[in-house]
Amino acid sequence: MNSAPLSGLYAPSLSLLTDLYQLTMAYGYWQQGLQDREAVFHLYFRRAPFQGGYAVAAGLAHVADFLENLRFSDDDLTYLASLRSAKGAPLFPADFLAYLKTMEFRCDVDAMPEGTVAFANEPLLRVRGPLLQAQLIETALLTIINFQTLIATKAARIREAAGTDTVLEFGLRRAQGPDGGLSASRAAYLGGVDATSNVLAGQRFGIPVKGTHAHSWVMAFEDEETAFTAYAQAFPDDSVFLVDTYDTLEGVRHAIKVARTMRANGHELGGIRLDSGDLAYLSREARELLNEAGFPGVRIVASNDLEENLITSLKLQGAKIDTWGIGTQLVTAYNQPALGGVYKLAALRKPDDSGWDFTIKLSEQLAKTSTPGILQVRRYESEKGQPRADMLYNTAEPLPAQLTIVDPLDATRRRAVRPETAFRELLEPVFRQGQLVQPLPTLAESRTRAHREVLALDPSIRRFLNPHTYPVGLEETLHDYRTRLIREKRGVQGG
Ligand SMILES: Nc1ncnc2c1ncn2[C@@H]1O[C@H](COP(=O)(O)OP(=O)(O)OP(=O)(O)O)[C@@H](O)[C@H]1O
Numbered sequence: 072m073n074s075a076p077l078s079g080l081y082a083p084s085l086s087l088l089t090d091l092y093q094l095t096m097a098y099g100y101w102q103q104g105l106q107d108r109e110a111v112f113h114l115y116f117r118r119a120p121f122q123g124g125y126a127v128a129a130g131l132a133h134v135a136d137f138l139e140n141l142r143f144s145d146d147d148l149t150y151l152a153s154l155r156s157a158k159g160a161p162l163f164p165a166d167f168l169a170y171l172k173t174m175e176f177r178c179d180v181d182a183m184p185e186g187t188v189a190f191a192n193e194p195l196l197r198v199r200g201p202l203l204q205a206q207l208i209e210t211a212l213l214t215i216i217n218f219q220t221l222i223a224t225k226a227a228r229i230r231e232a233a234g235t236d237t238v239l240e241f242g243l244r245r246a247q248g249p250d251g252g253l254s255a256s257r258a259a260y261l262g263g264v265d266a267t268s269n270v271l272a273g274q275r276f277g278i279p280v281k282g283t284h285a286h287s288w289v290m291a292f293e294d295e296e297t298a299f300t301a302y303a304q305a306f307p308d309d310s311v312f313l314v315d316t317y318d319t320l321e322g323v324r325h326a327i328k329v330a331r332t333m334r335a336n337g338h339e340l341g342g343i344r345l346d347s348g349d350l351a352y353l354s355r356e357a358r359e360l361l362n363e364a365g366f367p368g369v370r371i372v373a374s375n376d377l378e379e380n381l382i383t384s385l386k387l388q389g390a391k392i393d394t395w396g397i398g399t400q401l402v403t404a405y406n407q408p409a410l411g412g413v414y415k416l417a418a419l420r421k422p423d424d425s426g427w428d429f430t431i432k433l434s435e436q437l438a439k440t441s442t443p444g445i446l447q448v449r450r451y452e453s454e455k456g457q458p459r460a461d462m463l464y465n466t467a468e469p470l471p472a473q474l475t476i477v478d479p480l481d482a483t484r485r486r487a488v489r490p491e492t493a494f495r496e497l498l499e500p501v502f503r504q505g506q507l508v509q510p511l512p513t514l515a516e517s518r519t520r521a522h523r524e525v526l527a528l529d530p531s532i533r534r535f536l537n538p539h540t541y542p543v544g545l546e547e548t549l550h551d552y553r554t555r556l557i558r559e560k561r562g563v564q565g566g
Pocket residue numbers: 346347348349350351352374375376377381384385388
């Protein structure tokens with residue numbers, strides 16, 4: 072069993088997609104009789120990626136798929152039974168494994184729909200249910216949501232830079248392995264690219280697939296013109312010629328020559344691709360050559376280690392590029408290869424079932440201290456639908472009539488909410504008692520949402536350099552409660 076088949080990616084038996092400590096804690100909870108104590112966890116990140124001002128939530132569809140299929144197969148249990156303690160005894164006793172065998176997922180999950188714009192410290196997802204189960208799923212939820220949210224956010228930034236130009240994702244060859252590539256293609260599409268070169272992603276997720284040809288195609292023929300002619304023969308209406316194998320502008324001239332023959336035969340060349348050199352200069356020169364030759368409709372595709380800042384710079388330089396092909400920088404999130412999303416316990420049912428104990432994780436840094444409660448995120452919006460401020464509040468406590476939002480890092484910064492301000496509640500029911508409440512949005516719908524939500528943000532929050540911090544605060548009574556809890560846990564008797 073040294074090479075499990077890759078074809079099983081996202082297939083039913085991913086129940087062991089977890090860190091060992093989730094299972095050892097599960098056994099411990101079970102041994103202590105705590106397995107069914109009701110618990111609430113929140114999944115959130117503490118800082119938006121890429122030093123940006125926002126993130127695009129992604130991955131929920133795969134989380135739902137994982138949770139719907141969460142059950143331990145005989146193979147899973149056989150494997151767990153084979154694990155040994157330091158002294159060689161079984162790590163997990165047979166009666167615990169028997170418990171896992173019959174266990175059925177029955178948590179409630181509320182989450183931001185995919186494509187929702189999210190900010191630091193806001194729960195993207197909330198899990199409520201038996202402690203053992205809610206804990207057990209931590210790692211799978213984080214690995215799915217951290218990566219897809221990261222890549223969807225990168226794609227949204229690239230979309231921002233590219234404006235209405237076409238963006239193609241070319242990353243599979245440089246992705247973090249086959250699953251990295253597959254997840255990245257999905258998240259990149261959700262975040263705003265138009266198509267992918269990844270055919271498996273096209274098949275699995277219905278993403279449009281697109282592409283040109285490689286240098287090796289040109290090198291396989293005696294000269295460039297022959298290579299272009301041959302490609303046009305194979306794809307008379309779908310040809311984009313890569314022109315930089317030998318000399319880029321010579322390549323453009325060869326492309327024009329072949330394009331003339333194509334036109335004489337009733338076909339049009341789709342585009343040319345530039346993959347090296349000064350893309351601003353070469354694209355301008357190529358555009359002029361193509362226009363002069365009567366081919367203003369032939370598109371110019373550019374690729375070569377592109378990302379949002381380069382696209383912005385090339386546009387400022389007057390580059391004449393219609394389509395951006397982006398690989399490595401997008402699918403590996405090159406400049407920030409991980410999102411630090413975390414999953415924290417925020418409430419536990421009292422042992423006598425008389426109410427909740429709200430829990431907090433302290434940190435030296437106030438920014439890393441968690442927020443207790445059963446949280447909801449309320450987004451206040453202007454009449455035009457522009458987000459103004461987000462408020463986290465505890466749904467387990469009554470809300471006061473007059474709402475005030477407090478900045479958790481500086482309690483002197485507060486704003487009163489005018490009662491007539493429109494708002495949306497961002498966490499929506501996804502699972503109840505382990506059952507999917509309703510079908511999730513399609514990938515295309517989530518992509519539309521992402522586009523709409525990012526564009527609704529003020530440009531000061533979207534900009535790449537030193538973006539403005541979007542206001543996210545705690546409802547005042549929650550803030551006061553959290554402050555009290557921090558004092559108590561630190562052993563300080565506060566008023
Ligand atoms: N006008 C430009 N302004 C800023 N950066 C550019 C410009 N044109 C290209 N670049 C970027 O500069 C980097 C280096 O380009 P260059 O063509 O030298 O790279 P290369 O990968 O070595 O090319 P080759 O395939 O010929 O080896 C790439 O990331 C490319 O996208």
